[in-house]
Amino acid sequence: MKRFCIAALMSIILLFLLSAPVFAAEYDSDQIILSWTDDSAHTQTITWHSASKKDGYVQYNREGMQLSPQHQVKAKIIEVKEDQYYRYEATIRGLSQKTTYEYRVGDGTSWSKVHTFSTAPTWETSRITTTDDAQSFEFLYLGDIQYKKRSQDYKTWGRMVEDIRQRNPGIAFALMGGDMVNSPRNMNDWNLFLSQATSVFAGIPMMTAIGNHETTVKADMYLKMLALPQNGPKGVSEEFYSFDYGNCHFAVVNTSFFLDNRKAAMEEEWEQQLTAISSWLEQDLTESGARWKVVVMHHPAYGISDGDPIYDAIREEWEPVFEQGEVDLVLCGHQHLYMRTKEIGNITYVMGNSGKRRSTYFNGENVPEYVEAINATDSNYQIIKVSEDKLTLESYDEEGQIIDKWSKNKSVSPLLKAVAAAGIIVVVGAGAVLIRLRVRKRGSL
Structure with a gap:
């Protein structure tokens, strides 16, 4: 009887184990970051960290649809620090514009939790519309994150960025103006930065500029850790790049190229590379037909203090290019305060500071005549809203209280609005008028 009871109990336990649902172990990923390396309307790049060094994959599908190997991209593995730290990078292509997708990263067996992202509107649907609100968008700008007390x-x-996202759920992406870390090759800095960033930037893309604290001679670690467009000048393509989002064009430049150690390392090649960079920037800006143009860089052209030769170099080499290219707004950092200039050559220059370091350049009185607004007390961030005929920047402190507001208007003729409403794009230039019908992109998921 005893043997029968034991056998029956074992059978019940075995039956329970066989019938119980099997839960796959969660993939050991962290530091998941979205960015773009290609077209923002039809692609999405995802990077992450995993200690396993197994093959990595991204599974994706439209929101609410099943994730499966049918829609899966294999990632490339980037060894950032030998046998210590690896990042994975995968780019999804063939996506539909203005669409929300779900995704997860994994090794093919175990997976991360599911995240979402949304693609940008296409250039054609954003150029000139009769319904301004339908094509407007907003994005976030964050100046220096550089710390005083690292972990704290x-x-x-990280808490501030999460709060920004909650207060502004409509932000489409973020720009960062450099100095995300204090030491360019310190893995503790990178780990803390990306670990705090992932809660927000696993859901919206993060596009960055190089600061002087991301570079020694070159920004080697930065270029391995982050995935950015490679459409810049040959040899410095991810240091300098551009992308479009809707009716706005963004050019990102590396002002640390003017540092003395970079000049010394490159010797006579430095002048040749600078010429190539300036030519690329001029072509990039002047050939863009976007309604609004924004430049992102680290060092200011116009700051609270003018003692650094880099500022002079920016004004000499690139300010004329900005003006010729009809740039509307330049976002920068470096001096650890908030500052906005008056319009200079039809351009407004804004400096942000999202971290805890405070300016050593500002003594409370030395305000140049070109400064329109300044705040040297608070950590701050900027929300920029882009519509058909208006660009608005609102600057907030870390508590979400507004500290400054600026806007710029551009009128659109009623004739062009009417033509756009008919589904026709009109491009006027060089004495010619080109009229073409919109064509819907096919083959997108």
Whole structure:
């Protein structure tokens, strides 16, 4: 009887184990970051960290649809630090514009939790519309994150970014103006920065500029850790790049190229590379037909203090290019305060500071005549809203209280609005008028 009871109990236990649902172990990924390396309307790049060094994959589908190997992209593995730290990078292509997708990363067996992202509107649907609100969007700008107390300040920054996202759920992506870390090759800095960033930037893309604290001679670690467009000048393509989002064009430049150690390392090649960079920037800006143009860089052309030769170099080499290219707004950092200039050559220059370091350049009185607004007390961030005929920047402190507001208007003729409403794009230039019908992109998921 005893043997029968034991056998029956074992059978019940075995039956329970066989019938119980099997839960796959969660993939050991972290530091998931979205960015773009290609067209923002039809692609999405995802990077992440995993200690396993197994093959990595991204599975994706339209929101609410099943994730499966049918829609899966294999990632390339980037060894950032030998046998210590690896990042994975995968780009999804063939996506539909203005569409929300779900995705997860994994090794083919175990997977991360599911995240979402949304693609940008296409250039054609954003150029000239009769319904302004339908094509408007907003994005976030964050100046220097650089800390005073590393672990504590990164956590404070991470909470602030989460709060920004909650207060502004409509932000489409973020721009960062450099100095995300204090030491360019310190893995503790990178780990803390990306670990705090992932809660927001696994859901919206993060597009960055190089600061002087991301570089020694070159920004080697930065270029391995982050995935960015490679459409810039040959040899410095991810240091300098551009992308479009809707009716706005963004050019990102590396002002640390003017540092003395970069000049010394490159010797006579430095002048040749600078010429190529300036030519690329001029072509990139002047050939863009976007309604609004924004430049992102680290060092200011116009700051609270003018003692650095880099500022002079920017004004000499690139300010004329900005003006010729009809740039509307330049976003920068470096001096650890908030500052906005008056219009200079039809361009407004804005400096942000999202971290805890405070300016050593500002003594409370030395305000140049070109400064329109300044705040040297608070960590801050900027929300930029883009519509058909208006560009608006609102600057907030870390508590979400507004500290400054600026806007710029551009009128659109009623004739062009009417033509656009008929589904026709009109491009006027060089004395010619080109009229073409919109063609819907096919083959997108």
